[in-house]
Amino acid sequence: xxxxxxxxxxxxxxxxxxxxxxxxxxxxxxxxxxxxxxxxxxxxxxxxxxxxxxxxxxxxxxxxxxxxxxxxxxxxxxxxxxxxxxxxxxxxxxxxxxxxxxxxxxxxxxxxxxxxxxxxxxxxxxxxxxxxxxxxxxxxxxxxxxxxxxxxxxxxxxxxxxxxxxxxxxxxxxxxxxxxxxxxxxxxxxxxxxxxxxxxxxxxxxxxxxxxxxxxxxxxxxxxxxxxxxxxxxxxxxxxxxxxxxxxxxxxxxxxxxxxxxxxxxxxxxxxxxxxxxxxxxxxxxxxxxxxxxxxxxxxxxxxxxxxxxxxxxxxxxxxxxxxxxxxxxxxxxxxxxxxxxxxxxxxxxxxxxxxxxxxxxxxxxxxxxxxxxxxxxxxxxxxxxxxxxxxxxxxxxxxxxxxxxxxxxxxxxxxxxxxxxxxxxxxxxxxxxxxxxxxxxxxxxxxxxxxxxxxxxxxxxxxxxxxxxxxxxxxxxxxxxxxxxxxxxxxxxxxxxxxxxxxxxxxxxxxxxxxxxxxxxxxxxxxxxxxxxxxxxxxxxxxxxxxxxxxxxxxxxxxxxxxxxxxxxxxxxxxxxxxxxxxxxxxxxxxxxxxxxxxxxxxxxxxxx
Numbered sequence: 001x002x003x004x005x006x007x008x009x010x011x012x013x014x015x016x017x018x019x020x021x022x023x024x025x026x027x028x029x030x031x032x033x034x035x036x037x038x039x040x041x042x043x044x045x046x047x048x049x050x051x052x053x054x055x056x057x058x059x060x061x062x063x064x065x066x067x068x069x070x071x072x073x074x075x076x077x078x079x080x081x082x083x084x085x086x087x088x089x090x091x092x093x094x095x096x097x098x099x100x101x102x103x104x105x106x107x108x109x110x111x112x113x114x115x116x117x118x119x120x121x122x123x124x125x126x127x128x129x130x131x132x133x134x135x136x137x138x139x140x141x142x143x144x145x146x147x148x149x150x151x152x153x154x155x156x157x158x159x160x161x162x163x164x165x166x167x168x169x170x171x172x173x174x175x176x177x178x179x180x181x182x183x184x185x186x187x188x189x190x191x192x193x194x195x196x197x198x199x200x201x202x203x204x205x206x207x208x209x210x211x212x213x214x215x216x217x218x219x220x221x222x223x224x225x226x227x228x229x230x231x232x233x234x235x236x237x238x239x240x241x242x243x244x245x246x247x248x249x250x251x252x253x254x255x256x257x258x259x260x261x262x263x264x265x266x267x268x269x270x271x272x273x274x275x276x277x278x279x280x281x282x283x284x285x286x287x288x289x290x291x292x293x294x295x296x297x298x299x300x301x302x303x304x305x306x307x308x309x310x311x312x313x314x315x316x317x318x319x320x321x322x323x324x325x326x327x328x329x330x331x332x333x334x335x336x337x338x339x340x341x342x343x344x345x346x347x348x349x350x351x352x353x354x355x356x357x358x359x360x361x362x363x364x365x366x367x368x369x370x371x372x373x374x375x376x377x378x379x380x381x382x383x384x385x386x387x388x389x390x391x392x393x394x395x396x397x398x399x400x401x402x403x404x405x406x407x408x409x410x411x412x413x414x415x416x417x418x419x420x421x422x423x424x425x426x427x428x429x430x431x432x433x434x435x436x437x438x439x440x441x442x443x444x445x446x447x448x449x450x451x452x453x454x455x456x457x458x459x460x461x462x463x464x465x466x467x468x469x470x471x472x473x474x475x476x477x478x479x480x481x482x483x484x485x486x487x488x489x490x491x492x493x494x495x496x497x498x499x500x501x502x503x504x505x506x507x508x509x510x511x512x513x514x515x516x517x518x519x520x521x522x523x524x525x526x527x528x529x530x531x532x533x534x535x536x537x538x539x540x541x542x543x544x545x546x547x548x549x550x551x552x553x554x555x556x557x558x559x560x561x562x563x564x565x566x567x568x569x570x571x572x573x574x575x576x577x578x579x580x581x582x583x584x585x586x587x588x589x590x591x592x593x594x595x596x597x598x599x600x601x602x603x604x605x606x607x608x609x610x
Contacts, residue, residue, distance in 0.1 A: 003026060003030070006030075009038070010033070010038050013033055013038045013039075013040050013043075014026070014029055014030060014033060016040045016300075017029050017032070017033060017040055017043050017044065017047075020040075020044050020047075020285070020291070021044075021047055029043075032046050032047060040295070041292075041295050044291070121171075158228050158229035158230075158232070158289045159227045159228050159229075161283070161287050161289060162225065162226070162227045162228060162281075162282070162283065163227055165225075165282060165283055165284055165287070166222075166225050166227075166282070169222065169260060169264070169282070170222065172257075172260060172261075173220060173222065173260050173261050173264065173265055174220055175220030175221055175222045175264075175265045176220070176221060176222065177221070177222045177223070177224050177225065178221050178222070178223065178224050178270070178274065179224045181221060220265040221265060221267070221270055222264055222265060222270075223245075223264070223270055223273050223274075223280045224280065225280050225281065225282045226279050226280060226281045228281075229289050230246070230281065230283075230289055230290075230292065230293035230296070233246070233279065233281040234308065234326055236279060237279055237308060237309060237310075237326070238310055238326055240279075241310060241365050241368050241369050241372065242277055242278065242279050242309070242365070243276065243278045243279070243307060243308070243309045243329075243357075243358075243361060243365070244278070244279045244280075244281065244307065244308045244309060245273065245278050245279065245280045245281070245305065245306075245307055246281050246282075246293060246297060246304075246305070246306045246307075246308065247264070247280065247281065247282040247283075247303070247304070247305055248282075248283055248284075248285055248290050248293060248294050248297075248299055248302060248303070248304040248305075248306075249282075249283075249284055249285070249302055249303045249304070250284065250285040250286070250302040250303075251284065251286070253301070253302045253303070255302070255303060255334065255335040255336060255337070255344075256302060256303050258335070258336055258337055259303040259335075259336040259344055260303075262336055262337075262339065262345070262346060263303075263336045263344055263345060263346045263349065266346030266347075266350075268346065268347075268350050269346045269349055269350050272350060272353050272354065272358075276353075276358060276362070281293075285299075285302065297328060297331065298331070299331070299333060300333060301333045301334055302333065303333065303334075303336065303344050304331070304332070304333040304344075305331070305332040305333070305344055305349065306328055306329075306330065306331045306332070307328075307329040307330050307353075307357055308326055308327065308328055308329060309326070309327065309329055309361050309365065310324040310325065310326060310327070310364070310365065310368060311324055311325065311326075311327035311329070311361070311364065312324050312364065313325050324364075324368065329357055329361060330352065330356075330357060332344050332348070332349060332352070435582070438582070441517070442543065443503070444513075444517040445516070445517055445530065446499055446500060446502060446503050447503065447507065447511075447512040447513055448512060448513050448514075448515070448516050448517060449496045449499055449500060449527070450496070450499075450500040450503060450509055450512050451509065451512035451513065451514065452514075452516070452522060452523065453492055453493065453496035453523070453524065453527065454493065454496045454497050454500050455485075455489055455493045457483065457484040457485075458484060458485070458486045462486070464486075464488070465486025465487075465488050465489060466486045466487035466488040466489075466564060467486070467487045467564070468484050468485070468486060468487075469484065469485050469486070469487055469563060469564070469569060469570075469571065469572040470482065470483075470484055470572035471483050471484070471485055471494065471569065471572055471573060471574075471575060472572075472573070472574040472575070473497075473498060473501070473546075473575055473577060474549070474574070474575070474576045474577065475498075475501055475577050476544075476577055476578065476579050479501070481501060483497055485563050486563075486564075487562065487563055487564025487570075488562055488563075488564065489562065489563050490524065490559075490560060490561060490562060490563070491555070491557055491558055491561045491562070491563055491566065492524050492527065492557070492559065492560075493563070494546065494555075494563055495542060495546070495557050498544065498546060498577055499542060499544075501577075502543075516530070524559055524560065527559075528559050538556070538557045539556070539557070539580050540580060540582060542557060542580070543579065543580055543582065544577050544578060544579050544580055545577075545578050545580055546575050546576075546577060546578075547575060547576050547577075547578055548568045548569075548573055548574070548575055548576075549573075549574040549575060549576050550574075553568045555568065555569065555575065
């Protein structure tokens with residue numbers, strides 16, 4: 001296709017593509033553009049990515065973010081037309097064909113000088129002197145890099161690309177981002193030495209006031225750049241209701257170096273950016289995201305500066321006001337010299353911001369912030385009400401659960417009390433039955449003991465039973481009984497006599513059985529066998545103990561032991577019978593003890609009674 005047959009629109013697209021590719025064959029560029037319906041963005045992707053130039057289907061056409069462009073502010077930039085019109089860059093394929101081979105030759109010849117260049121770069125960086133830029137050969141262009149979004153550059157995520165661009169900008173200008181200047185001073189104060197190595201910018205450290213002292217301490221400062229893609233930057237400006245400043249440069253343009261050193265480090269511009277909390281995004285057109293942003297913002301030459309923010313959408317007066325949309329407030333592109341009138345000069349941008357853009361945009365954003373603050377307050381109020389309602393509901397539920405638990409605990413306690421009372425009654429019944437059974441068993445043995453083990457009193461002159469001893473017995477019920485024993489009589493005879501005193505008088509001795517209950521041995525051996533069979537001690541089995549009245553001495557039962565062998569009974573004595581409670585009847589213990597204490601009124605006070 002002949003270039004003369006192109007329409008003005010096609011010729012403009014061809015010039016844009018050749019500008020992005022730094023020249024090139026016109027016929028090839030025309031062929032690529034014609035294959036993609038003269039879409040510059042898709043043609044650049046074909047050239048830089050090596051993708052197929054085939055026409056994609058309509059449904060797969062990549063979505064390009066669109067803004068409602070308000071060009072009314074362009075007329076407020078300056079009084080001269082040359083400062084605000086969108087000037088296209090003339091393609092110069094001859095210059096590109098000559099400069100690139102020279103750069104390659106220069107790179108080869110400059111290899112021995114690389115150590116010297118590195119030393120000079122370190123010295124300039126340590127002294128905070130901007131790295132010299134002798135166009136077209138600079139320290140930053142000693143290594144040839146192909147122009148384009150991906151050619152010769154490592155593909156990284158937008159944040160990494162932005163960090164790399166910020167570090168390169170700090171190295172080239174000898175300046176440092178505002179947020180990093182404080183950290184670098186702190187590191188210098190703590191360590192005494194600063195490395196001078198540029199690091200990533202951070203929006204988290206952005207301040208709201210301008211620090212004049214920081215300007216005095218740091219000879220040059222840079223704004224804090226947003227680290228991320230252009231889409232994230234636009235969404236952040238929309239969400240936070242802030243003005244956004246997009247800075248796009250191209251190393252192939254000679255005006256970029258001066259723009260970096262003068263405009264981006266200008267204190268007055270930095271102060272306005274910092275005081276108005278303007279977000280700044282920067283990038284090189286050789287990176288994909290910056291190139292995509294330049295297409296969306298319709299950049300024609302570089303350096304390029306655009307301001308974006310939320311603005312009201314135009315709508316008929318009769319209709320409801322639509323939601324605000326992201327709008328390109330103004331574009332500034334071209335050289336930054338002269339400093340008083342150039343499109344991208346710091347003074348021009350400051351004048352445009354203070355006189356035109358901020359007075360027009362800030363009231364609307366303040367209104368949006370007030371509305372957002374009111375909505376946030378209403379949301380907070382609703383959330384607080386919801387929290388109060390939820391807290392009240394939770395407390396009511398807790399009180400209901402507490403009442404239910406208390407009722408359940410009371411019912412459980414009542415049930416346990418009833419069960420305990422029932423168990424106690426059952427235990428008492430069983431204890432009473434066991435006591436009755438044991439009393440009946442002991443009474444049967446008392447009958448047999450009275451017949452088989454109680455010996456008669458010795459007659460006068462009966463020497464076989466030894467010396468006669470008089471023993472006075474006081475029973476628990478107050479009865480006093482005197483009995484004579486021979487000193488050769490066993491202690492079992494004394495205990496058998498006392499035990500027989502517990503038999504009620506209606507049971508006469510003539511009816512006593514001749515053999516022990518349930519069979520068994522007769523005599524004292526049968527008694528010992530019965531005690532062993534019952535599993536009770538002698539004292540528990542007898543149910544009482546015999547104690548000398550004064551001095552108090554207990555006379556324990558021992559089988560086969562003679563009465564005369566008991567020291568306290570030699571010559572006779574007065575003894576007291578004390579009941580012994582049975583451990584098997586715990587409830588009966590207190591009653592028996594009380595009955596014994598009530599009955600034992602013989603004016604003798606013993607340790608047991610105490």
